[in-house]
Amino acid sequence: MAKKITTKTAVVATPNAERIKKRDSATQQKILTLAMEIAKRSLAGNEPIVRIPMRTKSNTIWNKKRGILEMGDAAAERPLFDLKTAKQFMQTMLHAGTIKDLINAQKTSSLRGVFYKAKHTVAGTKENTFDTQDESDPILEDLEVALGALREELHVFAENRGSMVGNITVVDRGDEIDCRRMGSGGYALPSIVEPDIIQFKKCEAKFVLHVEKGTVWNRFNEDRFWETHNCILTHGAGQPPRGCRRLLQRLNSELNLPIICVLDNDPWGHYIYSVIKQGSISLAFESSRLAIPSAKFLGIRAKDFRECGLDDAVKIDLTDNDIKRANEIAAYPWFEHHKGWQREIDGMLRNGFKMEVESLITKDISYVTDTYVPQRLKAKDWLE
């Protein structure tokens, strides 16, 4: 049928029950090893300690050759008998137990669900094991790195965030989803998009246009940009979550689609690009499956105010914080020796203002889809 016009077709893998079972038992073994060691230490009268690889900037290594961020070897010790870490220690143990339960039951749970499952009153006190989900989420990330297991291996997922439309058909848990027929809402990107859940079936698109947020995405979708330019249109609701980044990475690596980003001209937009391209500090351990070193930054560029002849009204003054952030970003090792990016950040700082993608609407409602992006694409005027 459509096979003729299909340019790229990924292997349609059926969920391999055997493989998942093996993966789950491996994860369980890791949890058991961690818990056994602590139990043994406790019984032997030694202080129980969890070793958690550090997710900090100092423990993040810039792999220049691969163009991604990687996590270093440094690990922080989390002892029980320390006022600062006692509660976190307890929370880590609780979550380890929760995850074991999840795997046993062959169920997955949201981050919030895990939080509720482990949340209860500490026996004999009025204190809660977890007060807010903000306490719970980092503990799960800690467990991911401590166990060396990914979130989906822990049977935990985050809320859906981000959308996709375009010339592609995917299979999500066996259901075929035609992203050309998603109406105005688009296909909501799940947090786990691994090949055993989502397979790419049919794709005619030539590239992926990733925009920063839903409002801009709506403009492109309403103007059927993906149709006229044969592409896939995604957004990540600001800082793209793991699901969105992983999907982009898979589209890039499995289907060889270039990823082109349209983000705001401000430090936040630059940082989003940096995360998509190199990976983030807190998830450096997952960079190899999240980072897209070939991602391109199409705009908004500092020069656009002049080049597009924008109105003064679109200027938003840079705050002191913005300037500080911009200088930090300029000093990142992957931008530090990149002439284009140094010029770009310098240009923004010399402008003294930032611009959102929506600012292009001052020219015309569909200026961004009719003129701006097509022109730049044609001229290959982007930063890498």
Add this chain to the structure above:
Amino acid sequence: MSIELEGKYQKGRGSVDEFLELTAIANPHARIVFVPPSRVAQDDVDDLLPGTSAAAAQESKSDAPAQTTETGGLTVFPRGVHELPPETKEIQPHPKGIELGILLQMLKDYEVTEKGTLYDFLQTRFCRVSPVTAAKFCSAVGVTSRTRASDIEPHQVEKLFAVFDSERLSPPPTDCLAPIGVRQLLAGMLKGVKAEFYAASTREAAVYRGRPFQIEAAIAFGGDLPGDQQARVIRFANRVPLLFQQSACSSFKAIEETPWKNYAMQQPRGGLPVGPLVVMIHMASVWVPFTSESKEAIADYDEIRKEMRLALMECGRKLGTYLRKRLKMRREGERRDVFERYIGEIAKALNAITGEDAKRIYEALLAQARSRTAVADQQLDEDGKIAKDDEDNDDEGVIIVMNAIAPIEESQPILAPNFDAPVASGARESTRKTPRKNVKPSAKDAKSAPVKVEKTAAKPAKNAIVTKRDLAARAPTSTPGHTPAVTPASTRAPSRPLRKPDSDDDPRLF
């Protein structure tokens, strides 16, 4: 003795009330009953005075602490100690301690009564003047040992006075002084000031300008004292309160010079310390150098101020030690609470994952938690001593009132969690609903359990620091009325609510 005085009766600072209050502090051997003017208007005054035999007998029998009481308009300052202060010994003046006018007057008196030689006059009317020294003085003014005192010319007296000053003499004897004494000071402060910590010190006697003197200081801290104000200073000269001209007094300057910050107190730059503190200074001397005839403030001699400062520093060190220890215990207590709170959860989680016995893990971790915070258990020593404490030497002259120490915070006792209930996945809810059968603490357990303040009990406090060493016994030996306030070891134990051994029906368990 009875004196009739006409005046306006006022209360407050500088009043009769304050004078009596302070007098009672510096004279703990005295029992003072104050009948204010409002009561005197009534006719049967004598009956109201409880100074009669019946009342006195009752006082000596009663076990009530020696605290100032006010009943029926009468203020009674009870005895703090039951022995009189030693009588002072009379000494002759020291040559360096007199003034020219006094020397002339002494010579005149001598002429009238003795009609002796200058040589004899010097030896009998002064201390520390030996025959050799007297002969030296005589030759210095150009007279022989047989020259009569009446023959000395005024210019020779001046010469003699000058020689007194330049000659090296041994300092005057100091056994003429009668300090209040550390124990008495503590007793006086204890009944006059409601606080949690008392310290006192008596300096060795010293000499200024040939006059022996001795400085004593005491401090009271905490309890009901207001915490956000400058310390209250109470000053005494020979047991008499000094109520006025505080800032002109040498003692005031000494307090300002004392480095209170070193003793965990606040002290704004060059000022009085701020906090719940009363500072008491007493100067005992054969001659207190007042700044004026009204005898309101002690003149500022370097020797005196230095002694005052040293006495205050001694008290301050004790206070600092106490405060630091209290803070440390409090911290350690909190620490262990935190750990103990979480250990049950950890044991349960580990059990759910590994299948290891939760109770064994719990007990192993609990033992670790306790040994790591052993300081908090110091208070539990049987005899009230903190064993192997390097600061033990600093115990002299300190009283700590246990039930005046403010409780740290209210918290519920942590009970050993129930590991008998199923801990399998999804069973958490049911675990909570099941009435917990508390693991019965052993006797040892109960003793070393963290002391928790019951919700309803405002005091006594957790982590109260014990009365150190033998002071509990020493201070009230002669005052049976003191025992409850000073909390010797025997009265301490029941004052702490311990974990009930049988707490199955404790509502907090559900």
